[in-house]
Amino acid sequence: MKQFWKSMLKSPSGVIGLIILLLAISVAVFGPMLFPNSPWRMVQRPFLPPFTLSAVPLGTDALGRDVFAGMIFGARVSLLVGLVSTLVALLVGVPIGAMAGYFGGKVDDALMRFTEFFQTIPSFALAIVLVAILQPSIYSIVASIAVVSWPPVARLVRGEVLSLRTREYVQAAVVTGQSNTWIILREILPNALSPVIVLASLMVATAILLESSLSFLGLGDPNLISWGYMVGAGRTVIRQAWWITVFPGVAILISVLGLNLIGEGLNDALNPRLSREGR
Amino acid sequence: MLSFVAQRVLKGVIVLLAIVVLNFFLIRLAPGDPAVVMAGEAGASDQIFVKQLREKFGLDKPLPEQLFIYVKGVVTLDLGFSFRQQAPVAKLIGERLPATLLLTLTAFAISLMLGILFGTFAARFAGTFLDTAITIFALIFYAMPIFWVALMGILLFSVTTDWLPSFGYETVGANLTGLGHVVDVVKHLIMPAMTLGLFFMATYTRMTRASMLEVKRLDFVKTARAKGLSDAVIQRRHVLRNALLPVVTLAGVHSGTLIGGAVITETVFAWPGIGRLMYDALLQRDYNLLLGVFVICSAMVLIFNLITDLVYRLVDPRIEFAS
Numbered sequence: 001m002k003q004f005w006k007s008m009l010k011s012p013s014g015v016i017g018l019i020i021l022l023l024a025i026s027v028a029v030f031g032p033m034l035f036p037n038s039p040w041r042m043v044q045r046p047f048l049p050p051f052t053l054s055a056v057p058l059g060t061d062a063l064g065r066d067v068f069a070g071m072i073f074g075a076r077v078s079l080l081v082g083l084v085s086t087l088v089a090l091l092v093g094v095p096i097g098a099m100a101g102y103f104g105g106k107v108d109d110a111l112m113r114f115t116e117f118f119q120t121i122p123s124f125a126l127a128i129v130l131v132a133i134l135q136p137s138i139y140s141i142v143a144s145i146a147v148v149s150w151p152p153v154a155r156l157v158r159g160e161v162l163s164l165r166t167r168e169y170v171q172a173a174v175v176t177g178q179s180n181t182w183i184i185l186r187e188i189l190p191n192a193l194s195p196v197i198v199l200a201s202l203m204v205a206t207a208i209l210l211e212s213s214l215s216f217l218g219l220g221d222p223n224l225i226s227w228g229y230m231v232g233a234g235r236t237v238i239r240q241a242w243w244i245t246v247f248p249g250v251a252i253l254i255s256v257l258g259l260n261l262i263g264e265g266l267n268d269a270l271n272p273r274l275s276r277e278g279r
Numbered sequence: 280m281l282s283f284v285a286q287r288v289l290k291g292v293i294v295l296l297a298i299v300v301l302n303f304f305l306i307r308l309a310p311g312d313p314a315v316v317m318a319g320e321a322g323a324s325d326q327i328f329v330k331q332l333r334e335k336f337g338l339d340k341p342l343p344e345q346l347f348i349y350v351k352g353v354v355t356l357d358l359g360f361s362f363r364q365q366a367p368v369a370k371l372i373g374e375r376l377p378a379t380l381l382l383t384l385t386a387f388a389i390s391l392m393l394g395i396l397f398g399t400f401a402a403r404f405a406g407t408f409l410d411t412a413i414t415i416f417a418l419i420f421y422a423m424p425i426f427w428v429a430l431m432g433i434l435l436f437s438v439t440t441d442w443l444p445s446f447g448y449e450t451v452g453a454n455l456t457g458l459g460h461v462v463d464v465v466k467h468l469i470m471p472a473m474t475l476g477l478f479f480m481a482t483y484t485r486m487t488r489a490s491m492l493e494v495k496r497l498d499f500v501k502t503a504r505a506k507g508l509s510d511a512v513i514q515r516r517h518v519l520r521n522a523l524l525p526v527v528t529l530a531g532v533h534s535g536t537l538i539g540g541a542v543i544t545e546t547v548f549a550w551p552g553i554g555r556l557m558y559d560a561l562l563q564r565d566y567n568l569l570l571g572v573f574v575i576c577s578a579m580v581l582i583f584n585l586i587t588d589l590v591y592r593l594v595d596p597r598i599e600f601a602s
Contacts, residue, residue, distance in 0.1 A: 116294075117294060117297055117298075120294050120298075120535070120577070120580060120581060120584065121298060121301075121535065121577055121580075122534075122535035122536075122538045122539055122573075122576045122577060122580050123535055123536065123539060124535075124536065124538070124539025124540070124542060124543075125535075125538060125539055125542065125557070125572075125573050125576045125577070126573070128542065128557065128561065128569075129305060129569060129570065129573050130305070132561055132564070132566070132569060133305055133306070133308050133309045133316075133566065134308065134309070135310070205422070209424050212424050212426075213424060213425070213426060213539075213543055216424070216426045216543070217542075217543070217546065217558060217561060218561070218562065219561070228424070228426075231424075231426060231427055231430065232426075235426075235430060235547070238430055238433060238434060238438065239438050242434055242438075245427070245430050245434075246431070246434075249423075249424065249427035249430070249431070252423075252424050252427065253419070253422050253423050253424070253427070254422075256422035256423075256424075257418060257419065257422035260418065260421065260422055261418070
């Protein structure tokens with residue numbers, strides 16, 4: 001573990017990414033306490049340009065709502081959706097990949113065809129259809145992002161398990177009569193973890209992008225403010241008020257960039273062999 | 280070669296059928312009567328239309344029979360009727376498809392060309408300022424949401440400078456013909472295609488760079504160098520050719536994302552393609568149209584994947600078609 005942090009802190013992209021993520025998390029956690037302005041309430045005249053009043057530093061939108069407050073509350077939604085949908089995708093993808101790799105043969109064939117099928121479907125189009133049909137809410141958004149993002153996990157885990165399965169220590173566990181579940185959970189998966197962690201950090205970034213795109217199209221949770229929703233709402237008035245679309249977009253850009261950098265840092269730290277390769 | 284193509288086409292058809300079946304169940308996921316759901320918000324109040332839908336899809340019959348009727352309809356290209364637009368879904372999609380193909384293929388070509396170009400430069404000058412600059416730009420473009428890039432483009436090139444039109448496929452009411460019309464469409468195409476292309480350009484840049492650095496260390500490159508070949512020739516003929524293989528694979532994997540990006544790009548730029556059609560269907564909760572577009576998008580991805588598979592095998596003679 002110490003070794004891990006050492007090499008993680010050695011990679012510049014990892015450090016920058018960690019700083020950005022920590023910032024984003026603290027904004028999401030503490031921001032709403034420090035700036036209790038509701039992002040939905042009208043606080044000033046509409047279209048107040050940024051940097052004119054210190055109470056509303058980033059100006060107001062078409063309805064006189066505080067853009068800065070929206071950005072702070074939006075951080076919660078973006079990060080939460082990103083993390084939870086990635087977790088759900090892992091919960092689906094890891095068991096499928098592990099079973100396919102461990103049991104092989106027909107089980108592997110069936111599960112991999114199933115995975116490939118989901119991989120062929122255009123993911124964003126499926127996410128749109130799912131959220132539209134299930135009605136937009138934070139649950140349907142998390143579910144649809146998870147549905148479109150688990151296949152790469154399954155494929156990655158399968159590959160790892162496939163190679164670990166033939167190792168001697170696993171054979172030893174088989175000979176001593178351990179159950180399959182025990183072997184998969186205790187012997188194999190812990191050793192297949194590092195590439196999964198790298199992938200997961202990148203998946204959080206993709207999930208944030210997906211959520212913002214869905215919200216931008218008007219498929220966000222109607223009760224929660226999010227960055228994508230803000231950009232979508234500011235789109236029609238971009239000629240009069242550039243700030244409504246620019247600032248939330250920068251927030252998305254910075255968070256996604258931070259997570260991608262963490263992914264690179266993790267890759268360098270966890271898979272030193274592969275660190276030369278990009279993605 | 281032929282048997283390989285036949286095999287791939289067959290596989291594609293099976294996947295497409297599976298997607299159609301998935302579609303069938305998706306409609307039934309929605310809360311409420313499927314006929315009402317299909318009719319959409321506008322049509323649902325029209326009892327006659329709902330009754331027609333119920334009869335047409337046999338919604339009072341057992342589920343397997345319903346599935347059969349639905350699949351038969353889609354196979355004969357009958358994707359249903361859009362109550363909102365008062366036209367068959369297949370016709371609506373057919374009208375919009377060329378615009379989407381123009382947009383996605385242009386974006387794809389731009390991203391691939393620029394991506395390979397920048398990636399090659401970065402690898403050639405690895406470790407220098409140029410490499411760092413390209414890498415940072417690629418990272419930033421990779422993290423930008425497409426809709427935001429589109430809006431920033433509009434802000435920069437339409438609002439501030441008025442260089443490019445911010446929406447549509449052609450100038451409305453200009454009635455241009457011949458070359459004038461082509462120029463007009465190209466002007467309208469530049470921003471959407473660049474927007475959609477930038478994200479993928481970033482991906483291909485990173486991939487090409489990584490892949491070229493990888494290939495560079497291989498033995499056959501050392502051999503080429505030992506033979507006294509010039510650096511330029513080695514880069515072009517030996518390194519780049521081999522480094523492009525993973526890039527082609529990635530292009531195939533990305534076709535689905537490309538279509539998804541087209542939905543957003545077309546929405547922002549009011550580009551009259553199937554992506555915009557999907558957004559309209561979404562706004563009006565026109566599920567029949569929405570699912571129709573979804574099936575066609577999936578079919579496009581399958582065809583694109585088939586093409587990249589073929590290209591891959593043409594580029595890499597080591598892979599045999601028989602496998």
